Amino acid sequence: MFPPPYKIKAVEPIECPSQEERQDILKSAHYNTFLLPSSKVYLDFLTDSGTTAMSDFQWAGLMMGDEAYAGSLNFEHLEQCIRDIFGYRYIVPTHQGRGAEHILSQLTIRKGDIVPGNMYFTTTKIHQELAGGEFSDIIIDEAHDPSSEHPFKGNVDFKKCEALIKKHTPQKISYISHEACVNMAGGQPFSLENLRELRELTNHYKIKIYLDATRIVENAHFIKVREKGYEKYPLVSIIREICSLTDGCTMSAKKDGLVNIGGFLAMNDEELFTQAKAMVVIYEGLHTYGGLAGRDLEAMARGLYEAATDERIVAHRIQQVQEFGKSLLKADIPIVKPIGGHGVFLDAKRFLPHLSQDMFPAQTLTAEIYLECAVRAMERGIVSAGRNPKTGENYHPSLELVRLTIPRRVYTQEHLEYAAQGIGQVFQRRNKIRGLKMTFEPKQLRFFQAHFEPLR
Numbered sequence: 001m002f003p004p005p006y007k008i009k010a011v012e013p014i015e016c017p018s019q020e021e022r023q024d025i026l027k028s029a030h031y032n033t034f035l036l037p038s039s040k041v042y043l044d045f046l047t048d049s050g051t052t053a054m055s056d057f058q059w060a061g062l063m064m065g066d067e068a069y070a071g072s073l074n075f076e077h078l079e080q081c082i083r084d085i086f087g088y089r090y091i092v093p094t095h096q097g098r099g100a101e102h103i104l105s106q107l108t109i110r111k112g113d114i115v116p117g118n119m120y121f122t123t124t125k126i127h128q129e130l131a132g133g134e135f136s137d138i139i140i141d142e143a144h145d146p147s148s149e150h151p152f153k154g155n156v157d158f159k160k161c162e163a164l165i166k167k168h169t170p171q172k173i174s175y176i177s178h179e180a181c182v183n184m185a186g187g188q189p190f191s192l193e194n195l196r197e198l199r200e201l202t203n204h205y206k207i208k209i210y211l212d213a214t215r216i217v218e219n220a221h222f223i224k225v226r227e228k229g230y231e232k233y234p235l236v237s238i239i240r241e242i243c244s245l246t247d248g249c250t251m252s253a254k255k256d257g258l259v260n261i262g263g264f265l266a267m268n269d270e271e272l273f274t275q276a277k278a279m280v281v282i283y284e285g286l287h288t289y290g291g292l293a294g295r296d297l298e299a300m301a302r303g304l305y306e307a308a309t310d311e312r313i314v315a316h317r318i319q320q321v322q323e324f325g326k327s328l329l330k331a332d333i334p335i336v337k338p339i340g341g342h343g344v345f346l347d348a349k350r351f352l353p354h355l356s357q358d359m360f361p362a363q364t365l366t367a368e369i370y371l372e373c374a375v376r377a378m379e380r381g382i383v384s385a386g387r388n389p390k391t392g393e394n395y396h397p398s399l400e401l402v403r404l405t406i407p408r409r410v411y412t413q414e415h416l417e418y419a420a421q422g423i424g425q426v427f428q429r430r431n432k433i434r435g436l437k438m439t440f441e442p443k444q445l446r447f448f449q450a451h452f453e454p455l456r
């Protein structure tokens with residue numbers, strides 16, 4: 001293992017509530033880890049979104065905020081940075097990733113359209129549906145098999161893709177929604193070879209590809225270490241190459257961008273840019289700040305440069321995740337393999353085989369992990385998948401996972417060892433664990449606010 005490429009300049013005290021306290025807190029949070037107060041969480045692995053520790057260079061950038069309403073200098077920095085690193089021509093800042101998804105979906109999806117993608121992401125899919133589209137999964141089958149060790153589980157299956165295009169006609173396909181380091185599959189990358197072939201296929205049918213670039217740095221890292229011929233490429237060149245094979249991207253900079261808030265939409269098409277600028281002023285803010293303060297734009301520009309050019313940052317982060325996963329594997333705990341980029345995903349179906357999917361095994365496991373060690377994880381299974389908007393039936397995704405996401409530059413090796421031990425304790429008593437029932441269900445994105453109760 002190589003040591004972190006940083007040292008710690010400021011610390012934030014954390015406390016671990018007692019066992020009894022945890023029981024009460026979990027009950028008042030309705031067994032939903034999204035409803036836990038952060039002050040009652042010891043280690044927070046809920047998400048790596050916006051939870052990054054910024055560098056001193058980024059913090060210094062906050063003091064350089066140009067808070068002019070229009071034409072802020074920090075926007076110019078951001079625009080330059082995205083042109084340098086990603087290579088797209090036009091940039092529209094948004095408050096975070098879903099702001100960009102909203103604008104892209106509204107402008108490019110017509111009612112009744114199909115939006116093929118390499119597995120769904122929650123906010124991406126809902127924006128596609130709200131715009132009248134229907135998401136259709138074209139990821140390779142291996143992505144749905146938590147035990148498959150395919151190195152590029154984020155790849156597209158061209159047979160599935162072409163069959164969809166032929167069935168619906170190219171005119172009915174809004175675009176291909178292509179995600180880097182596919183979150184819901186466990187942080188699994190696509191290969192450049194696969195993307196290049198997808199580009200050829202879509203060129204043939206004149207279909208656009210929009211990248212979900214949220215985890216593009218991690219995807220580029222995996223290409224560098226796993227794909228033949230890229231070992232010596234700088235990360236930035238790999239990122240540029242990915243982007244050059246797509247027509248634009250949505251980005252949540254709260255992940256690989258190393259900031260606590262921010263995102264953007266980027267594209268090469270001038271007409272789409274004009275429309276996006278007209279729309280961002282309605283929903284986010286003027287097209288030179290997009291719902292962000294000037295200082296946030298500066299922190300984002302600096303974070304993106306740092307993430308793409310200091311390659312040790314992403315390498316160390318991924319190593320931390322890999323080591324955490326390996327310590328769970330050593331205890332025979334079932335996890336998704338290969339271990340992904342941003343977190344370790346427990347396979348709740350194999351962890352709790354005695355619970356049917358309608359007893360919310362992954363949700364149950366997040367509650368048990370909190371009870372055991374005050375570590376907060378996230379459900380990524382039947383609750384997150386929601387219901388089919390047409391039939392009202394629950395989707396039953398093949399993956400029923402608990403995601404333990406590691407915030408960037410926040411926790412030490414000892415923290416991760418503590419969490420692995422706690423999860424090991426839960427595994428020891430797994431046979432005694434009972435499931436949950438849902439007692440309150442929000443209409444959209446139910447996993448954020450749903451309530452549960454233990455089954456008797």
Ligand SMILES: *Cc1c(COP(=O)(O)O)cnc(C)c1O
Binds near residue numbers: 098123253
């Ligand atoms: C987080 C995320 C989003 C949404 O971004 P927000 O900043 O949370 O709005 C979209 N796609 C992927 C893959 C993500 O991980």
